[in-house]
Amino acid sequence: MTDAPRFVKPVTRPADVGLAVTFDGPLALDCGRSLSPVTIAYMTYGTLNAARSNAVLVCHALTGDQFVASDHPITGKHGWWTSMVGPGKSIDTDRFFVICANVIGGCMGSTGPTEADPATGKPYGLDFPLITIRDMVRAQKMLVDHLGIEKLLAVAGGSMGGMQVLQWAASYPESVRAVVPIACAARHSAQNIAFHEVGRQAIMADPDWHGGRYAEAGAFPSKGLAVARMAAHITYVSEAALQRKFGRNLQNRAALSFQFAPDFQIESYLHHQGATFVDRFDANSYLYITRAMDYFDLAAEHGGVLADAFRDSPVRFCIISFSSDWLFPPGENKQIAHALNAVAAKVSFVEIKTDKGHDAFLLHEPEMFDTVRGFLNHAATDIA
Amino acid sequence: MTDAPRFVKPVTRPADVGLAVTFDGPLALDCGRSLSPVTIAYMTYGTLNAARSNAVLVCHALTGDQFVASDHPITGKHGWWTSMVGPGKSIDTDRFFVICANVIGGCMGSTGPTEADPATGKPYGLDFPLITIRDMVRAQKMLVDHLGIEKLLAVAGGSMGGMQVLQWAASYPESVRAVVPIACAARHSAQNIAFHEVGRQAIMADPDWHGGRYAEAGAFPSKGLAVARMAAHITYVSEAALQRKFGRNLQNRAALSFQFAPDFQIESYLHHQGATFVDRFDANSYLYITRAMDYFDLAAEHGGVLADAFRDSPVRFCIISFSSDWLFPPGENKQIAHALNAVAAKVSFVEIKTDKGHDAFLLHEPEMFDTVRGFLNHAATDIA
Numbered sequence: 001m002t003d004a005p006r007f008v009k010p011v012t013r014p015a016d017v018g019l020a021v022t023f024d025g026p027l028a029l030d031c032g033r034s035l036s037p038v039t040i041a042y043m044t045y046g047t048l049n050a051a052r053s054n055a056v057l058v059c060h061a062l063t064g065d066q067f068v069a070s071d072h073p074i075t076g077k078h079g080w081w082t083s084m085v086g087p088g089k090s091i092d093t094d095r096f097f098v099i100c101a102n103v104i105g106g107c108m109g110s111t112g113p114t115e116a117d118p119a120t121g122k123p124y125g126l127d128f129p130l131i132t133i134r135d136m137v138r139a140q141k142m143l144v145d146h147l148g149i150e151k152l153l154a155v156a157g158g159s160m161g162g163m164q165v166l167q168w169a170a171s172y173p174e175s176v177r178a179v180v181p182i183a184c185a186a187r188h189s190a191q192n193i194a195f196h197e198v199g200r201q202a203i204m205a206d207p208d209w210h211g212g213r214y215a216e217a218g219a220f221p222s223k224g225l226a227v228a229r230m231a232a233h234i235t236y237v238s239e240a241a242l243q244r245k246f247g248r249n250l251q252n253r254a255a256l257s258f259q260f261a262p263d264f265q266i267e268s269y270l271h272h273q274g275a276t277f278v279d280r281f282d283a284n285s286y287l288y289i290t291r292a293m294d295y296f297d298l299a300a301e302h303g304g305v306l307a308d309a310f311r312d313s314p315v316r317f318c319i320i321s322f323s324s325d326w327l328f329p330p331g332e333n334k335q336i337a338h339a340l341n342a343v344a345a346k347v348s349f350v351e352i353k354t355d356k357g358h359d360a361f362l363l364h365e366p367e368m369f370d371t372v373r374g375f376l377n378h379a380a381t382d383i384a
Numbered sequence: 385m386t387d388a389p390r391f392v393k394p395v396t397r398p399a400d401v402g403l404a405v406t407f408d409g410p411l412a413l414d415c416g417r418s419l420s421p422v423t424i425a426y427m428t429y430g431t432l433n434a435a436r437s438n439a440v441l442v443c444h445a446l447t448g449d450q451f452v453a454s455d456h457p458i459t460g461k462h463g464w465w466t467s468m469v470g471p472g473k474s475i476d477t478d479r480f481f482v483i484c485a486n487v488i489g490g491c492m493g494s495t496g497p498t499e500a501d502p503a504t505g506k507p508y509g510l511d512f513p514l515i516t517i518r519d520m521v522r523a524q525k526m527l528v529d530h531l532g533i534e535k536l537l538a539v540a541g542g543s544m545g546g547m548q549v550l551q552w553a554a555s556y557p558e559s560v561r562a563v564v565p566i567a568c569a570a571r572h573s574a575q576n577i578a579f580h581e582v583g584r585q586a587i588m589a590d591p592d593w594h595g596g597r598y599a600e601a602g603a604f605p606s607k608g609l610a611v612a613r614m615a616a617h618i619t620y621v622s623e624a625a626l627q628r629k630f631g632r633n634l635q636n637r638a639a640l641s642f643q644f645a646p647d648f649q650i651e652s653y654l655h656h657q658g659a660t661f662v663d664r665f666d667a668n669s670y671l672y673i674t675r676a677m678d679y680f681d682l683a684a685e686h687g688g689v690l691a692d693a694f695r696d697s698p699v700r701f702c703i704i705s706f707s708s709d710w711l712f713p714p715g716e717n718k719q720i721a722h723a724l725n726a727v728a729a730k731v732s733f734v735e736i737k738t739d740k741g742h743d744a745f746l747l748h749e750p751e752m753f754d755t756v757r758g759f760l761n762h763a764a765t766d767i768a
Contacts, residue, residue, distance in 0.1 A: 031642035130642040190626040190650045191618065197651045198615045200644065201658075202586055205607035223589035231582045231615050234575065239710075242574040248681060256679055258415035258514040260584065260671060264678070266574045267581045274585075287644060294648070295640055297632060326623075326710075 016073050017041040017102070017109030018066055023142055027104075030295075033129040037118070040143045041109025042066050042101035045085065046093035048149070053383055055149045056091055056376070057140065057176075058100040059157030059164035062232075062289050063281055065108040068100040069093065074280045083364055090373040091156065095380070101143050103136040103164075105289050107282035110139070114215070114282050124284075126212035131288060133160070133296045137167045141175070153383070154376055156180035158361030159328065160289070163296050166336065169317065170298055170309040178316040178379035180372055183325050183361045185332035186306050186339070187297035192327060195235055196290040199228030203283050212284050225283045226274030233273045238324035238357035242266060299339075306339035313340075317347040318375040320361075320368055327358040348375070400457050401425040401486070401493030402450055407526055411488075414679075417513040421502070424527045425493025426450050426485035429469065430477035432533070437767055439533045440475055440760070441524065441560075442484040443541030443548035446616075446673050447665055449492040452484040453477065458664045467748055474757040475540065479764070485527050487520040487548075489673050491666035494523070498599070498666050508668075510596035515672060517544070517680045521551040525559070537767070538760055540564035542745030543712065544673070547680050550720065553701065554682055554693040562700040562763035564756055567709050567745045569716035570690050570723070571681035576711060579619055580674040583612030587667050596668050609667045610658030617657045622708035622741035626650060683723075690723035697724075701731040702759040704745075704752055711742040732759070 018041060025036030043066040048055060058068050058081065069085040071078060085091040085098055102110035105128070113128040120127075144152060155168045155176050162184025169179045188196075203209055206224030210217040234242075246266040250256070253263065262268045302308035317340055321333035330351045337349040352367045354360045361368065402425060409420030427450040432439060442452050442465065453469040455462060469475040469482055486494035489512070497512040504511075528536060539552045539560050546568025553563045572580075587593055590608030594601040618626075630650040634640070637647065646652045686692035701724055705717035714735045721733040736751045738744045745752065 126644070130644075187632060189623065190630045190632065190648070191623040193632075193648050194614075194618045194626065194650050194654055197646070197654055198611060198618070201607075201614060201655075202589075202611045204644075205586075205590065205611055207591055223585075227582060227586045227589055227611065230578075230585060234578045234582070239573065239575045239713075242578065246574045248571060248574065248577070248684075260510070260514075260588075260675065262581070264574070264577050266578050270578055270581055271585075291644065300632075329623075 018043040020109055021143065021146055023146075027135070027139060027142065029129055029135045030132040031129050035104070035111055035129070037111075038104065038139060038142070039109065039111045039115070040101050040104070040139055042099060042143060043068065043070060045069050045098040046096055048097040048147070052149050053151070053153060054096050054380065055144070055147070055152050056096045056098050057144065057152050057155045057168075058085060058091070058098055059140070059155060059161035060100060060103065061157070061159035061161045062293065063277070063286075064161065065106065066100045066102045069098065072280070075276070080362060083362070084369065084372065090369045091376065092373075096153065096376070099144070099147065101140055103289065104139045105131045105136070105285060105292060107285040112282075113212070113284035113288055123215045125215070126284065128284070128288065130291055130295075132292050133163045133167050134171060134301070136292065137164050137171055140164070140168075141172060144175070150175070152176040154178040154180060154379055156182070156372065158182035159184055159358065160293050162328075163293065166298055169313060169315045170301070173313045173315050176315055177383065178318070178375065180318045180320065180375065181333075181336065182320040182368070183322055183328050183333070183358055185328045186299060186309075186336050188294050189332070193294045195231060196294055198231055200287050200290060202227040202231070203287060209283060214283065220278070221283045222278040225278050225281070225286060228286060229277040230270045230274045233270060235327045236357060236359040238326065238355050240324060240355040241357055244355065306335070307342040310340055310345050311343045313343070313345050315345070316375075316379060317345060318371065319347065319349045320371060321349075321351045322356065322358070322360040322365075323351055323353045324355045325358040325360065402427040404493055405527065405530055407530075411519070411523060411526065413513055413519045414516040415514050419488070419495055419513070421495075422488065422523060422526070423493065423495045423499070424485050424488070424523055426483060426527060427452065427454060429453050429482040430480050432481040432531070436533050437535070437537060438480050438764065439528070439531070439536050440480045440482050441528065441536050441539045441552070442469060442475065442482055443524070443539060443545035444484060444487065445541070445543035445545050446677065447661070447670075448545065449490065450484045450486045453482065456664070459660070464746060467746070468753065468756065474753045475760065476757075480537065480760070483528070483531070485524055487673065488523045489515045489520070489669060489676060491669040496666070497596070497668035497672055507599045509599070510668065512668070512672065514675055514679075516676050517547045517551050518555060518685070520676065521548050521555055524548070524552075525556060528559070534559070536560040538562040538564060538763055540566070540756065542566035543568055543742065544677050546712075547677065550682055553697060553699045554685070557697045557699050560699055561767065562702070562759065564702045564704065564759060565717075565720065566704040566752070567706055567712050567717070567742055569712045570683060570693075570720050572678050573716070577678045579615060580678055582615055584671050584674060586611040586615070587671060593667060598667065604662070605667045606662040609662050609665070609670060612670060613661040614654045614658045617654060619711045620741060620743040622710065622739050624708060624739040625741055628739065690719070691726040694724055694729050695727045697727070697729050699729070700759075700763060701729060702755065703731065703733045704755060705733075705735045706740065706742070706744040706749075707735055707737045708739045709742040709744065
């Protein structure tokens with residue numbers, strides 16, 4: 001018989017989401033609707049200097065959150081970018097004031113589909129408006145203004161975080177000195193939209209999704225969300241790394257079982273990815289945030305010409321890509337550099353050789369650390 | 385609100401699966417169990433010559449079937465390889481006697497999980513034994529013997545069909561003159577196992593799967609099977625082709641809808657792939673056949689040395705790969721050629737430049753047609 005993994009634990013809302021600020025709103029959204037009020041949950045690390053000139057905003061990826069450099073309140077694990085952010089690290093919290101906010105649409109305290117709809121008092125569910133990367137950045141700008149920071153030293157992030165970084169440079173070029181978009185693209189590709197749609201269909205096919213009203217039904221579409229996560233996870237790693245780490249190694253057995261239980265380590269690994277994800281993430285947030293990524297097309301906002309998003313920009317760009325990233329291949333990162341070159345913007349482009357795939361931006365990549373450290377030092381020195 | 389596709393139509397068993405032969409068995413399987421009886425449903429095209437020397441066995445891929453060159457009894461569509469097989473085609477039915485059998489474990493008339501278990505009279509479901517590529521080939525050998533063919537002129541196939549082709553050469557080198565493995569590998573990679581496991585989890589997560597006993601429950605896990613198909617379909621095409629064909633084009637609308645309905649053509653295309661698949665394919669067969677592919681590791685049957693599978697082989701090999709195939713990349717096909725070279729086997733290797741990805745073997749690829757035509761002509765001339 002099968003030994004299918006059981007994904008039954010509903011997502012646990014954290015007791016402590018760190019700092020939070022609620023604005024009355026309205027926050028006007030690209031879809032034409034608006035949010036009132038808007039809560040933004042965030043964390044800060046380090047100290048804002050008297051000149052308010054040392055603030056670095058970090059933008060998180062699809063399933064990330066504000067706990068960039070401190071333990072996660074649900075999982076208890078270290079922050080998702082402790083390799084990059086902390087005392088003495090490339091984004092040095094002894095020198096910089098680091099801010100990271102949960103995106104709107106998220107599930108870690110910022111306004112999103114799990115929060116109460118003021119019109120009904122019940123969770124928004126699918127009544128939450130579709131949001132875009134630009135909307136996420138608009139909300140972050142409200143937070144940055146609230147913190148009294150006129151100009152960010154830098155905005156940095158990978159994957160969807162990198163999309164927000166690009167949007168910051170395009171939307172608020174006077175409010176940020178330097179940006180570090182990592183492992184991203186200026187528009188989501190057909191293949192990436194396709195993978196996201198598979199994940200969404202897996203969630204919506206789960207009867208425990210209840211049309212998005214699972215909270216009121218006392219249910220949670222754990223199985224569908226786990227399938228979505230498993231499919232997505234494959235795209236975060238490279239074929240070469242999967243082969244190197246797992247190959248055809250068997251899991252706790254000497255021979256094939258001739259059953260549907262996981263025989264291979266890669267299967268157990270995927271099950272683990274699915275099972276741990278549903279403990280910490282919300283299914284509707286997954287729908288909304290993947291859709292925001294699908295909708296991202298920075299050139300489309302500028303008449304189809306990406307370079308026009310950055311014309312006369314005073315911002316310095318440091319674009320980092322990874323050779324084995326097949327979700328956001330180096331070529332897509334390079335297109336951003338080409339667009340910036342076309343308008344004579346200040347841009348450097350680095351392609352780091354690694355077999356770790358898209359997730360390399362979260363991992364130990366010394367060349368990335370050195371590049372970011374040097375770039376931020378340079379940006380900080382300029383204003384010193 | 386969402387406009388999720390509805391996958392509700394249970395698979396329709398075809399009225400006419402073509403030819404079929406039932407053997408008493410037992411057919412001993414790699415798992416240690418056996419099948420008795422064993423039915424093999426098949427089709428033939430062309431005429432067997434008096435010397436019985438012009439038979440070409442075509443092996444189908446994961447979701448293929450015996451209708452290689454004639455209309456499909458469920459979908460009414462043309463056979464899946466009419467571009468390759470037919471009068472005057474590369475596998476010329478005016479000259480060759482072409483045989484194609486539904487694999488065991490399949491759902492088009494050969495013994496599989498949808499068929500009645502003689503022990504209970506009910507569909508096997510998950511009581512069907514796990515089968516391997518070698519088991520599929522064992523069953524095909526029974527059919528070929530039954531047809532009175534001592535030696536096949538050739539065995540040809542792509543993807544899982546190519547795995548069977550390699551297995552034929554390894555298991556029955558005296559029974560086949562020439563083989564054409566296309567777009568395949570000698571072992572399934574970690575990434576490919578991962579994608580298959582996602583598909584299986586999607587099926588098994590569907591409550592309509594009923595632990596595999598959906599037929600008795602009057603149900604069918606259409607949603608889960610559709611998700612599995614959509615995820616798999618992405619791997620059959622190249623990123624470049626998806627971008628070329630669909631890009632970010634919208635489906636029947638001028639602007640983004642800001643809803644979860646399919647906005648992009650790529651989404652509608654994927655939904656269509658899922659919806660049409662569940663009309664013609666069985667969910668349990670999908671589990672069994674993907675598992676057979678995962679288990680395929682020809683070197684493992686030979687002490688870990690792939691070359692030993694072909695030592696002293698009299699068989700001629702023509703290996704064809706496609707430059708943009710990321711499911712079975714050219715490098716994996718080339719490894720087979722290297723192993724054959726190591727034992728001085730007769731082998732030619734072709735890498736065809738195309739952006740059509742893995743599915744190129746099913747499409748209009750003139751270089752593939754010419755290669756197969758030339759190779760078969762040569763093989764046929766040798767014995768004339």
